Amino acid sequence: MATDLRLPTSNIVLPDKDRFLNEENPFEAMMSRFDRAAALLDLDPGIYQVLRHPEKQITVSVPVMMDNGEVRVFTGHRVLYNTSRGPAKGGIRFDMAVNLDEVTALAAWMTWKCAVVNLPFGGAKGGVVCDPLQMSVGELERLTRRYTAGIIDTLGPDSDVPAPDVNTNERVMAWIMDTYSMHVRHTVTAVVTGKPVEMGGSLGRREATGRGVMFVVREALAHLGRPMAGATVAVQGFGNVGSVAAKLLAEQGCRIVGISDRTGGFHNPEGIDVAAAIAHVQKHKSLDGFNGGDQLSNEELLELDVDVLVPAALENVITSKNAARVKARIIAEGANGPTSAGADAILEEKGIFVIPDILANAGGVTVSYFEWVQDRGGYFWSEDTVNERLRDIMTRSFQDVLALSRQHRVNMRTAAYMLSITRVATVHKLRGIYA
Numbered sequence: 046m047a048t049d050l051r052l053p054t055s056n057i058v059l060p061d062k063d064r065f066l067n068e069e070n071p072f073e074a075m076m077s078r079f080d081r082a083a084a085l086l087d088l089d090p091g092i093y094q095v096l097r098h099p100e101k102q103i104t105v106s107v108p109v110m111m112d113n114g115e116v117r118v119f120t121g122h123r124v125l126y127n128t129s130r131g132p133a134k135g136g137i138r139f140d141m142a143v144n145l146d147e148v149t150a151l152a153a154w155m156t157w158k159c160a161v162v163n164l165p166f167g168g169a170k171g172g173v174v175c176d177p178l179q180m181s182v183g184e185l186e187r188l189t190r191r192y193t194a195g196i197i198d199t200l201g202p203d204s205d206v207p208a209p210d211v212n213t214n215e216r217v218m219a220w221i222m223d224t225y226s227m228h229v230r231h232t233v234t235a236v237v238t239g240k241p242v243e244m245g246g247s248l249g250r251r252e253a254t255g256r257g258v259m260f261v262v263r264e265a266l267a268h269l270g271r272p273m274a275g276a277t278v279a280v281q282g283f284g285n286v287g288s289v290a291a292k293l294l295a296e297q298g299c300r301i302v303g304i305s306d307r308t309g310g311f312h313n314p315e316g317i318d319v320a321a322a323i324a325h326v327q328k329h330k331s332l333d334g335f336n337g338g339d340q341l342s343n344e345e346l347l348e349l350d351v352d353v354l355v356p357a358a359l360e361n362v363i364t365s366k367n368a369a370r371v372k373a374r375i376i377a378e379g380a381n382g383p384t385s386a387g388a389d390a391i392l393e394e395k396g397i398f399v400i401p402d403i404l405a406n407a408g409g410v411t412v413s414y415f416e417w418v419q420d421r422g423g424y425f426w427s428e429d430t431v432n433e434r435l436r437d438i439m440t441r442s443f444q445d446v447l448a449l450s451r452q453h454r455v456n457m458r459t460a461a462y463m464l465s466i467t468r469v470a471t472v473h474k475l476r477g478i479y480a
Contacts, residue, residue, distance in 0.1 A: 071151070071360060071382055072153070074361075074382060074386040075150045079097070079153070079157075079466065082462035082463045085455065086466060089474070095473060095478075096470065099149050100127060103122065103124070105121045105195035105196060106119075107120065107121045107195060109184060109187050111184055112184060119192075120173070120174045121172065121174075122148045122173075123137075123205075124171070125152065125167070125168075126152035126153045126155065126156045127153075131164075131165035131166045132203055132204050132206050133155075133166070133167045133205040133206065134167065134206050134413065134414075135169035135208065136170060136210025136211075137171040137173075138212060138213060139177040139185075140211050148170045148172050152168050152170040154170075154382070155167075157462060157466070157469075158406075160464070160465035161407065161442060161446065161461050161468075162404070162411055162439070162442045163468065164414045166206075169207075170210075171196065172211075173188060175188065178212075185217070189221060193224040193225060194228070201236060202235035202236050202421065206413075207236075207238075208237065208409075214239075215239060215240060219240055222234065222237050222244065235420035235421050238413035238417055239413060245416070245420045246416060247415050248426070249431035250409075250412045254285070254289070254406050254409035255285065255286045255291075255293060255357075255408070256293055257405070257411065258286065258293075258355060258377050259293040259294050260408070260435070260443070261404060261405050262294060262299075262400070264444070265375050265377070265398055266375070268447060269374065269398060271374070273294075275298065275299075277299070277300050278291070278294050278299045278353040279302060279303030279312075279349045279351045279355070280301065280303065281354070282356065282357035282359070282379065283306040286406065287306075287355065290377075291319045292320070292323065295316075301317045302317065303317070303341070303351065304319075304332065305341070305342075305346045306358070307358075308333040309342060310341050310342065311337035311340060312339050317337045321335075322335055343362070347362060347363060348371060352375060353374070353375045353377060354371065354373035354375070355377050356376065357379030357383075359383065360380065360383060361382065361385045362383050363385065364384075364387060365388050367388075368395075369391055373397060374398065376400065377405045378399070378401055378402035378406065379405060379406050380402065381402050389456070393456050403461050403462070404461050408435055408439060411435055412435055415431055446461045446464055449464055
């Protein structure tokens with residue numbers, strides 16, 4: 046679908062930098078980027094108001110019978126931010142830090158992420174406030190099924206399609222799919238993605254986000270005239286996304302000189318054996334005790350002098366407090382929201398090429414889309430086909446954002462938001478407002 050991305054000739058009003066007062070609030074951070082892009086687009090005021098508000102916010106009580114016979118009541122959220130382009134898509138996380146602001150921000154991010162890679166999805170996110178590490182498998186299953194029952198009116202392959210997120214996995218998705226299927230009285234594989242392959246999951250899904258990071262890093266290095274071979278990389282966060290990205294970048298010839306997880310990290314200018322690090326984590330559940338080089342903290346890893354920095358762990362690890370000390374030439378945001386809004390201007394002034402999260406980590410939702418398509422068609426692709434189609438979408442999306450960035454002389458983050466907002470706004474204009 047063609048979209049008009051010409052800048053207006055006047056009346057461009059950028060948000061004041063003083064807006065970045067609360068770097069810790071994820072919704073404010075997301076909205077500050079949205080406002081900047083909307084101002085540059087001279088967005089219609091009515092569409093602006095629509096896109097600034099979530100369509101639906103659901104909060105449910107989740108009573109669970111614990112193994113000791115005690116009944117505990119947990120709080121669950123599900124936010125559908127925008128569904129103008131298609132069914133809502135977004136993960137479900139189990140974590141003590143879950144709150145409505147965070148879930149709403151992540152649902153908005155999913156809206157822009159799906160649009161920037163041009164998937165026919167809207168954005169959603171969900172979560173339950175709990176500590177899954179302190180719960181048994183049985184307790185987690187009962188929690189998952191009761192939470193699913195609480196939000197079941199929104200779920201469905203044509204309305205809202207969850208996926209794994211922080212502290213959830215294939216098994217949790219299997220429970221959600223089974224609960225939904227039991228309610229509708231027939232098996233519905235397309236109601237979730239990130240399922241076991243045996244239940245309609247897609248080959249290549251587990252590695253998709255890290256693989257997508259590799260693809261956009263390759264494009265960014267080529268754009269900046271730097272070879273992949275020998276490019277130095279530091280990866281903060283050695284979970285699924287970070288470890289896969291490190292492995293694939295190493296296979297492309299990059300030298301992984303820094304890795305870290307919640308227990309700390311390692312720096313080795315000669316290169317870290319990524320395969321050995323992955324094997325250590327699989328055996329010991331963390332990098333603690335790995336002999337991969339000189340020990341350093343997560344904060345120190347962010348300040349290494351490298352070609353590429355991949356923050357693939359938590360939100361807000363690069364802020365106005367440490368952005369000036371970041372030395373990487375390229376930042377590829379494997380995590381959601383690793384850079385605060387207040388850090389954006391500092392990184393741009395330093396000339397750091399930032400590949401924003403809504404583009405850099407969109408590989409996961411792209412292959413989730415492939416899984417949804419395969420489930421609905423009942424025909425499944427080879428892993429090579431999945432990876433080739435992922436490469437095509439990530440490469441094209443990077444080039445679309447880069448072209449817009451160069452055309453309008455804005456950074457990649459602003460260009461990505463401009464592209465995604467335009468795509469969502471265009472559909473709203475075509476559909477109109479139902480009254």
